[in-house]
Amino acid sequence: MTAQPSSANPSKWRRFFSRRDTPQPGPIVLDRPHIYILPTHSGFLFTLVLLVMLLGSMNYNNSMGYVLAFLLGSMAIVSILHTHRTLLGLRIEAGKVAPTFAGETAQFQLGLDNREHAARYALVWLRDPNIHTNWLRDSNLQKIKSKKFIIDLAADQRVSINIPVPTTQRGRVSLGRVTVYTRFPLGLFHAWSYVHLEASTLVYPQPRGHKTLPLGQQSDNTGEGSPRDGGGEDFIGYRDYKPGDSPRHIDWKAVAREQDWMIKQFGGMSTTTVWLTWDDVSTLNNLEAALSQLCLWILVAENQGAEYGLKIPGSTLSPDSGEQHRERCLQALALFSS
Amino acid sequence: MTTRPLFPSLSSLKWLMATLVLVILPHIFRLAWWIPPVFFALLLWRYLMTCQQWRLPGTALQLILVVFMSLSVYLSYGTIFGRDAGVALIVVMCGLKLLEINSPRDALLLCFLSYFLIITNFLYSQTLPTALYMGIVMLVATATLISLSDENNRLPIRQRLRLSATLLIQALPIMLVLFILFPRVAGPFWSLPKDAHSGITGLSDNISLGNISQLSLSDEIAFRVKFDSEMPPPEQRYWRGPVLWWTNGRDWKSGFQKSTIVKQINLHPTGKPFDYTVTLEPHNKRWLFALELPAFAPPQGYISPDYQMLAFIPVHQRMRYRLRSYTNYRAKLLTPLQRRLALQLPYRKHPRARALAAQWRQDNPQPEAIVQRALRHFNQAPFTYTYTPPLLLNDPIDEFLFETRQGFCEHYAAAFTILMRAAGIPARIVTGYLGGSVNPIGNYLIVRQRDAHAWSEVWLQDKGWVRVEPTGAIAPERVEQGIDTALPTEFNPLGLEINWDRDSLPVKMWQQLRNSWDTINNGWNQWVLGYGPARQKQLLNRLGLEGINWHGMAMLLMFIITCLLLSYAAWMFLRPQLIVRDPVQQIYRRFCKKLARHGLHRHPNEGPLTYAARASAARPEYAASIQQIIELYVQTRYRSKIETLPQLRTAVRLFQ
Numbered sequence: 002m003t004a005q006p007s008s009a010n011p012s013k014w015r016r017f018f019s020r021r022d023t024p025q026p027g028p029i030v031l032d033r034p035h036i037y038i039l040p041t042h043s044g045f046l047f048t049l050v051l052l053v054m055l056l057g058s059m060n061y062n063n064s065m066g067y068v069l070a071f072l073l074g075s076m077a078i079v080s081i082l083h084t085h086r087t088l089l090g091l092r093i094e095a096g097k098v099a100p101t102f103a104g105e106t107a108q109f110q111l112g113l114d115n116r117e118h119a120a121r122y123a124l125v126w127l128r129d130p131n132i133h134t135n136w137l138r139d140s141n142l143q144k145i146k147s148k149k150f151i152i153d154l155a156a157d158q159r160v161s162i163n164i165p166v167p168t169t170q171r172g173r174v175s176l177g178r179v180t181v182y183t184r185f186p187l188g189l190f191h192a193w194s195y196v197h198l199e200a201s202t203l204v205y206p207q208p209r210g211h212k213t214l215p216l217g218q219q220s221d222n223t224g225e226g227s228p229r230d231g232g233g234e235d236f237i238g239y240r241d242y243k244p245g246d247s248p249r250h251i252d253w254k255a256v257a258r259e260q261d262w263m264i265k266q267f268g269g270m271s272t273t274t275v276w277l278t279w280d281d282v283s284t285l286n287n288l289e290a291a292l293s294q295l296c297l298w299i300l301v302a303e304n305q306g307a308e309y310g311l312k313i314p315g316s317t318l319s320p321d322s323g324e325q326h327r328e329r330c331l332q333a334l335a336l337f338s339s
Numbered sequence: 340m341t342t343r344p345l346f347p348s349l350s351s352l353k354w355l356m357a358t359l360v361l362v363i364l365p366h367i368f369r370l371a372w373w374i375p376p377v378f379f380a381l382l383l384w385r386y387l388m389t390c391q392q393w394r395l396p397g398t399a400l401q402l403i404l405v406v407f408m409s410l411s412v413y414l415s416y417g418t419i420f421g422r423d424a425g426v427a428l429i430v431v432m433c434g435l436k437l438l439e440i441n442s443p444r445d446a447l448l449l450c451f452l453s454y455f456l457i458i459t460n461f462l463y464s465q466t467l468p469t470a471l472y473m474g475i476v477m478l479v480a481t482a483t484l485i486s487l488s489d490e491n492n493r494l495p496i497r498q499r500l501r502l503s504a505t506l507l508i509q510a511l512p513i514m515l516v517l518f519i520l521f522p523r524v525a526g527p528f529w530s531l532p533k534d535a536h537s538g539i540t541g542l543s544d545n546i547s548l549g550n551i552s553q554l555s556l557s558d559e560i561a562f563r564v565k566f567d568s569e570m571p572p573p574e575q576r577y578w579r580g581p582v583l584w585w586t587n588g589r590d591w592k593s594g595f596q597k598s599t600i601v602k603q604i605n606l607h608p609t610g611k612p613f614d615y616t617v618t619l620e621p622h623n624k625r626w627l628f629a630l631e632l633p634a635f636a637p638p639q640g641y642i643s644p645d646y647q648m649l650a651f652i653p654v655h656q657r658m659r660y661r662l663r664s665y666t667n668y669r670a671k672l673l674t675p676l677q678r679r680l681a682l683q684l685p686y687r688k689h690p691r692a693r694a695l696a697a698q699w700r701q702d703n704p705q706p707e708a709i710v711q712r713a714l715r716h717f718n719q720a721p722f723t724y725t726y727t728p729p730l731l732l733n734d735p736i737d738e739f740l741f742e743t744r745q746g747f748c749e750h751y752a753a754a755f756t757i758l759m760r761a762a763g764i765p766a767r768i769v770t771g772y773l774g775g776s777v778n779p780i781g782n783y784l785i786v787r788q789r790d791a792h793a794w795s796e797v798w799l800q801d802k803g804w805v806r807v808e809p810t811g812a813i814a815p816e817r818v819e820q821g822i823d824t825a826l827p828t829e830f831n832p833l834g835l836e837i838n839w840d841r842d843s844l845p846v847k848m849w850q851q852l853r854n855s856w857d858t859i860n861n862g863w864n865q866w867v868l869g870y871g872p873a874r875q876k877q878l879l880n881r882l883g884l885e886g887i888n889w890h891g892m893a894m895l896l897m898f899i900i901t902c903l904l905l906s907y908a909a910w911m912f913l914r915p916q917l918i919v920r921d922p923v924q925q926i927y928r929r930f931c932k933k934l935a936r937h938g939l940h941r942h943p944n945e946g947p948l949t950y951a952a953r954a955s956a957a958r959p960e961y962a963a964s965i966q967q968i969i970e971l972y973v974q975t976r977y978r979s980k981i982e983t984l985p986q987l988r989t990a991v992r993l994f995q
Contacts, residue, residue: 043447050451054458059524062656064868065461065470067518069477073454075513076481076506078900079907083506086911123490153493159922161982186502187481188447188488 024175024199028094028114031181036088036194038081044189047077080187087121087183088192091154095176095200096161100331102296103207106165109176109200113162115154123185126150128164129178129195168204171292171335175201205331210294214301215281273307274320292334299334303327313337346441348492352389354483355449356382359437361476362456363430369463370427371415377408381434388438396438404435426459443487450484467863478503513903520896522889523872546583546591546749546768546793560620561772561791562628563861564784567614571630573774575666577794577806578628578786580771582645584677588685589735591753591768605672606632608665618864619658625649628771628786630664631806637662644672645767646804657869671803673765681765681798689757691737696761706799709762710807713755717812720744722751724814751809752793765798769806781858923976923984930968930991937961947972964994 040048051074058066096110115121127149150162168174182193241264251264277298282291295311302309303322310320311330315337318330347355359382367375387393396404408431409419416424433452440446457473457480481503485494494502562578570576583591613630627640627648636642637660640650650658673681684693699712721744728746731738736757739750746754752768759766773792775784795807866874879887887895931941931950939954951969955962971987 043444046448047451050455054455057458061462062525062871063458063461063465064870065465065473066458067521068470068514068867069454069458069461069473071514071517071521072477072507072510075510075517078513078904079506079509082904082908082911089912122494123488125490151490153491157922159984185488186485186506188443188484 024197026199028092028112029196029198031088031091031093031194031196033089036085036192038085038190038192041184041189041191044077044191047073047189051077077187077189081190083186084183084190084192086119087124087185088181088194090117091115091121091124091181093181093196093198095198098176098200098202100203100205100328100335101168102205103168103171106167107174107202107204108163108165109202111162111164111179111196111198112159113152113154114159116157118156120156120158121154121183121185123183124152124154125182126152126162126164127180127182128166128176129180171204171206171289173201173336174204175199203332203335205335206289206292206296208293208297208300210282210285210290210297212282212294212298214275214298215277273302273305275302275307275309276312276320277302277309278312279314292337296331296334299327299330346443347389347446347487349389350492351446351483351486352386354479354486355437355446356386358450358453358476358480358483359433359456361479362453362460363433365460365464365469365472366426366430366456369423370430371412373411373415374427374430378430378434381438385437395441401435401439404438405432408432408435422459422462426456426462429456429459446487447484450480450487453480453483465868467860470863474507477507481506509907513900516896516899516903518870519875519878520892520899522892523870523875525872546753546770547589559788560857561622561786561788562617562619564630564775564786565616565618565782566784567616570777570784571613571666575630576774576784577631577792578772578775579631579633579647579769580626580628581769582643582647582796583768583770584645584680585683586685586753586757588688606634606665607669607671608634608667609669610665610667612663612665614661614663616659616661618861618869619654619660621654621656621658623653623655625651625653627654627658627660629662631666632664632668632670634663634665644674644677646670646672656871657864659865659869659873669803673798673804678765678798681767682760682763684757684760688734689736689761691741692754692757693761695740696758699758700762706762706764706797709764710759710797713758714807714809714812717751717755717809722746722813724810748793748810751813752795755795755807755809759795759797767796769794769796778854778857778861780854781861783861785857923972923987926984926988926991927972927976930972930994933991933994934965961994964990968994 051070054066054070054073057063058070092114094112094114096112098107098109101107111126113124148165150164152160152162154160164176164179166174166176176198178195178197180193180195182191184191275298277295279291282294285291285294295313299309299311303326306322308320308322309330311318311333313333316333318326318333363375363378388395409428412424412427412431413419416427418424419428429452433449433456436445436449436452440449454477457476460469460473478500482496482499485499485502486492489499581593583593585592612634615630617628619627625640627637627650629648632646633642633648636648639658639660640648642648695716696709699709703709703712723745724747725745728739728750729743731743735750736754739746740754740758756766756768770791770793772786772790773794774790775786777783778785792810795809796804797807799805879885884891884895927947934954935941937958939957941950945953947969951965955965958965968987968990971983971990975983975987
């Protein structure tokens with residue numbers, strides 16, 4: 002027993018508060034110490050009405066008046082338990098979230114799991130927009146009103162909700178703190194809790210720019226320039242049907258639409274190799290504009306089925322193509338820091 | 340034109356309107372005639388605004404309506420304060436508030452106002468049926484509150500009502516504790532408006548002969564009496580009320596200064612006493628009724644020199660008092676002033692009555708003989724007992740005695756008293772109640788307004804004041820069996836034009852039913868409506884909490900309520916946690932069972948991927964669907980992709 006009780010207490014408190022302000026790995030279960038409850042404005046008004054009723058009953062010596070006032074008061078007290086129960090024991094976990102480009106909206110997914118035998122109604126979810134920023138400095142950020150999501154959960158039901166987070170800058174965006182509150186059933190009490198899950202995703206630079214793809218180092222590897230049938234797994238385009246083509250590659254959907262017979266071309270053999278380098282975009286006066294240009298080129302090159310490599314200060318990715326390669330390149334741009 | 344969706348959804352609005360209508364329904368006939376139509380018109384307007392997406396009325400129009408309506412209420416009632424005008428004002432304002440709600444807070448306020456309107460109904464009636472009706476209104480009002488908080492409007496109506504009932508039922512025990520233990524104070528704190536009290540009485544301060552008594556047929560209860568031991572026989576159940584001395588020939592009044600306070604009077608009682616408790620319904624007069632004659636006054640009142648019991652303040656609330664009475668007594672109090680009043684005759688009136696009395700006195704000057712003579716006269720001359728006597732115009736006494744000869748107790752009592760005074764015997768009229776019906780279920784006596792009665796008292800030299808029952812000379816059954824038998828035959832308790840045999844089964848059942856109902860009502864009155872500071876003290880004493888102060892009571896109250904809440908919380912939160920039914924796992928088990936039917940049992944330690952591989956190899960024709968299901972399962976379960984769950988469910992369902 003070396004641990005001293007005096008030192009155990011502060012750490013307990015730190016843990017208590019840390020749950021609100023630092024992200025937790027999921028799933029979070031809303032438990033008693035983390036559910037807060039206070040009367041609403043209407044709750045105070047209701048109390049006032051009750052006091053008037055009670056005073057009137059005393060003045061008129063009206064027994065039924067007493068009964069009604071006491072019944073309403075008791076009902077309000079009982080409703081605290083019901084409001085609290087609406088949140089208690091709810092399991093929340095973060096789902097997968099896809100990377101986005103700056104300016105688009107990242108869709109964060111929250112999985113809500115109600116394992117209780119009773120339904121939960123009118124759970125309102127609200128993302129706190131300013132948890133990461135210093136609220137003293139960015140006071141106008143507080144004024145941004147987040148969209149509210151009102152969710153009803155049936156008994157033993159799992160539901161997932163998408164919380165959109167608008168992105169403005171490349172880098173990493175996290176969901177941040179989400180507030181969940183409810184006023185069910187009577188609207189007299191407001192119970193709330195904070196959900197701060199570890200959920201973040203990459204934000205790629207916004208694909209933008211006017212420069213054309215630098216095809217200067219274009220080299221023709223195959224010579225003939227005719228991709229072999231089924232040579233690879235990546236779909237690169239269509240060509241007209243020629244007798245002898247494998248029926249597996251006929252675009253049957255197009256046939257069904259009574260269009261010409263088309264052959265889906267797959268190619269693993271790139272015809273082109275492109276190096277996207279920092280030097281190509283260094284003429285742009287702005288770092289972000291340069292990254293945006295590189296981002297756009299990556300998308301174009303990938304789309305055209307070219308092999309492309311990325312050379313920026315700090316990282317070099319040798320030419321390749323495919324979904325994974327594209328992600329790696331975009332990731333390098335997203336996390337780039339000079 | 341604004342297209343902005345108006346706040347309350349149509350379903351919430353319907354609930355709100357239903358609550359308001361239910362709460363105002365009992366008020367409809369108490370309100371000024373124009374208020375219900377205006378209120379329903381406002382309701383309809385709002386309904387159409389929501390349905391048709393009309394624009395809400397502007398602030399200016401709202402203000403004009405508020406001022407106009409307030410003024411109308413003022414003009415109708417002459418005030419905007421007090422019970423009736425106050426209720427009218429709240430009703431009208433509820434209608435106007437309904438017009439302008441466009442936020443949840445407005446709607447909640449309207450809900451609170453409808454709770455408030457429930458309480459105003461109790462200012463008019465606190466009977467058991469009213470309370471039950473208001474219970475239903477509470478249920479609906481609370482369901483409305485729930486529908487306003489249920490922002491997606493996903494709760495089915497039945498669930499909404501069930502939740503509302505749950506809340507109310509859980510609130511009941513706490514309410515009960517508060518009702519019993521909350522420190523009660525005797526009101527009022529400020530003066531009550533004039534119309535605060537309702538209550539009727541079959542009696543009045545004065546008798547005016549020739550006016551037909553309407554209230555005598557009222558079934559309203561005047562008071563209930565619970566005797567400690569046995570009840571006095573029916574012919575001795577005289578409940579003494581106002582005593583009338585002064586007359587001008589038509590009207591009778593008390594005419595007696597009741598300033599002298601007598602706490603205890605010398606009755607010279609003979610025979611055994613009757614101890615009993617009276618629960619008096621409010622009648623807004625100071626009269627307290629007692630079996631003739633009471634030995635002492637209760638703490639709430641005193642006894643006047645003419646043996647009438649009076650409260651210090653008018654009886655606005657139901658009052659309970661304990662008394663002891665002697666039915667055999669000798670009351671000899673007669674001051675010189677009283678003697679003069681008891682012999683007073685209106686100047687130059689009733690010449691024929693005076694002549695008759697003079698003749699009786701000539702025949703036999705003994706007072707007892709004159710009394711007997713008068714009673715014989717009523718009995719032998721063609722007098723009849725009726726509740727619809729002909730009007731008496733000039734000299735009511737002479738006309739009644741010598742011409743119409745039809746009347747009820749008041750006529751006989753007045754005529755007899757005049758005859759006695761004319762014969763030189765001090766006499767006075769006593770009003771009150773006679774009889775009452777026994778409720779065998781609660782074993783108490785119910786005295787109704789139609790038991791109201793009037794009789795005479797004469798002062799005899801050695802007997803003091805003696806009760807004389809002139810009505811008994813004409814309709815003895817009225818005295819012995821109560822008013823039902825004395826009434827004309829067209830009357831019956833059901834109000835139907837059928838002559839019921841008094842002993843027939845329907846009548847007996849009807850009486851039984853009425854008695855049971857009155858027993859319930861009596862309990863309600865005694866324990867719920869009559870629960871005040873006195874009852875509370877009595878109950879606390881019985882619970883062994885004598886002399887508990889406010890501080891102690893508050894502590895006790897908090898303690899019990901905390902215990903109740905903790906037990907609710909335990910019930911709600913600490914119920915044994917349900918077995919966690921992971922839907923994904925359930926579906927996977929279902930799938931394994933289906934595969935097992937094909938002879939492919941999963942080994943206990945076999946993972947989903949190896950199991951799938953083995954199954955696919957054994958049954959290649961199912962390989963594709965097995966692969967699909969396992970892929971979905973792995974995704975849903977291990978990569979927490981919740982959205983693939985329905986896909987997995989359908990895939991497993993389709994798998995054969």
